[in-house]
Amino acid sequence: MNKIAFLGLGIMGHNICMNLLKAGYPLTVWNRSSKRAAPLVKAGAQKAATPKEAVADADIVMVMLSDDAAVEEVVFGPDGVLEGVKKGQVVMDLTTVSPKTSLREAKAFHACGVEFLDAPVFGSRGESRDAGLWIVVGGKKKVFDKLAPVFQTISATQHYMGPNGKGSMMKLVGNLLVAMQLEAIGEAMILATKAGLDAKDVLGVVNVTDFKSPIFAGVGDALARRDFSPNFYLKLMLKDANLIAQLAEELNVPIPAAAVVRETIKGAVNKGYGDQNASALIRNLEEQAGVQVKYQD
Numbered sequence: 001m002n003k004i005a006f007l008g009l010g011i012m013g014h015n016i017c018m019n020l021l022k023a024g025y026p027l028t029v030w031n032r033s034s035k036r037a038a039p040l041v042k043a044g045a046q047k048a049a050t051p052k053e054a055v056a057d058a059d060i061v062m063v064m065l066s067d068d069a070a071v072e073e074v075v076f077g078p079d080g081v082l083e084g085v086k087k088g089q090v091v092m093d094l095t096t097v098s099p100k101t102s103l104r105e106a107k108a109f110h111a112c113g114v115e116f117l118d119a120p121v122f123g124s125r126g127e128s129r130d131a132g133l134w135i136v137v138g139g140k141k142k143v144f145d146k147l148a149p150v151f152q153t154i155s156a157t158q159h160y161m162g163p164n165g166k167g168s169m170m171k172l173v174g175n176l177l178v179a180m181q182l183e184a185i186g187e188a189m190i191l192a193t194k195a196g197l198d199a200k201d202v203l204g205v206v207n208v209t210d211f212k213s214p215i216f217a218g219v220g221d222a223l224a225r226r227d228f229s230p231n232f233y234l235k236l237m238l239k240d241a242n243l244i245a246q247l248a249e250e251l252n253v254p255i256p257a258a259a260v261v262r263e264t265i266k267g268a269v270n271k272g273y274g275d276q277n278a279s280a281l282i283r284n285l286e287e288q289a290g291v292q293v294k295y296q297d
Contacts (some may be wrong), residue, residue, distance in 0.1 A: 001025055002150070005182045007051055007057035007074055007081065008095070009036040011231070012121070013064040016094075017126035021045060023153045032053040050076075052084035060150060061085065067239050068101045075105060087113030090143060094135075096120045096175065096189050096236075098243050100163040102138065106164035115143045118164055119169035121155065124231035132156045136174070138167030159268040172247055175240045176258050178278075181215040183261040186282030189223060189293040197226040199295050224295045228276040228283070235274035237281070238265045 001024055006017050009031035017040050020027050027045040029037050030053075037047045048054035051074050051200045061081060064073055071093065075156075085091065091109050093102065094114070102118035108193045109116040117139035130223045133155040137144050144160045151158040161170045185206075192202045203220045206212060222228070241262040248255045261281075267276075268284035286292050 002059040003028070003057060003061045004062060004150070005030070005048070005054040006064070007031070007054055008066075008070075009040065009102045010064070010066070011125050012123075012128040012133075013174045014040065015125070016133075017045065018043065018129075019131045019154050020150075021186065025150075025153070028054050028058060044268065050079040050084075052079040054089075055081050055084040055089070056086075059089060059146065061089060061091040062094060063091065066236065067095070068097045071095055071097055071101055071105070077252045078106070081134040082108055082112065084180040085109065085112055085114045089235055090115040090117070090147065091123065092117040092137075092147070094119050095122055096115050096240055096243070097168060098246065099168040099172075102168040103165045106139070115140065116164060116224070117143060117147070118167040119151075120283050122169055122171070122174055125230070127156075128154075134163050136167045136170040138162060138164045139168070169247065172244045175237075177257070179214065179237060179241060179244075179261045179265070179281075180257060181213060182219060182279055182281055183214045183264060183285075185220050186223070186279075186285050189220060190282070190285055190289045193293045194289060199293055219282075222277070223279060223282055223293050226292075226294055228273070228280045230275065230277045232278045233274065234241060234265065234278045234280045235269055237278040238262075238269050241265050252275075 003026045004020055005028045007030045012296055020257045021043050028048050029040050029045045031037055041047050063136045091114055106116045117137050119135055119137045121133040121135050123133040131154050134157050135151055135155045136159045138161050161167050182191055264284055265281045266279040273280040273283055
């Protein structure tokens with residue numbers, strides 16, 4: 001079975017690694033904060049001191065970090081992934097980054113005789129725990145096909161989007177839709193609250209009509225319970241919103257509604273909600289409206 005090196009043990013990275021171990025893959029892990037590796041080591045993984053060391057004996061390298069700056073440090077920096085890889089390996093980056101960063105990675109790895117896939121994922125804590133992520137991949141189709149068993153171990157569906165960079169582009173398209181749904185359910189629930197409607201009754205309608213969605217259901221209920229515990233940090237959604245705006249600017253695509261949502265997110269982060277769930281952007285809207293959405297006693 002292929003040896004895997006996994007770099008980046010956040011909420012989702014940890015869960016992905018657990019699923020790889022359950023499937024029997026020999027696994028080496030690395031994280032900036034080494035204590036995060038302890039549960040995985042206990043479950044059978046090996047811990048590496050540096051990214052370079054982690055990838056040395058791997059067949060497949062998986063990277064899942066917070067942003068472009070982290071990729072710059074871990075992949076391109078001293079003792080980084082590029083210093084440790086060798087011809088014949090495959091690197092896949094599951095991080096949500098700029099397509100330009102994905103293309104830069106692809107060029108650098110290809111120069112070393114290493115295949116590269118940009119393979120960001122949709123989903124959060126629950127989906128990563130239950131191997132229910134949705135993966136969108138850019139790179140060579142034959143490499144995508146070769147890694148199918150690994151993808152299937154950690155995800156519900158796998159989607160080949162085209163050459164390198166296309167996976168990252170699709171991730172930004174999807175995250176635009178997520179951000180706008182969060183804004184939509186927030187605005188709707190705030191309007192309903194100020195109009196005197198019961199949140200439970202409102203969600204009872206929202207969850208069965210032709211405009212229902214899993215995001216409306218999950219976020220609507222958590223909002224009414226005042227639960228903003230992080231599955232996906234709001235500060236990371238701001239990072240993604242900035243990447244979406246950058247891509248739209250480069251392609252001269254108007255995204256006026258997304259621009260409004262980005263401002264909502266900025267305001268919420270500036271108010272100190274960045275380490276809460278992405279749905280905390282709604283708290284900014286609530287404060288503007290002077291109401292809180294919550295279930296009635």
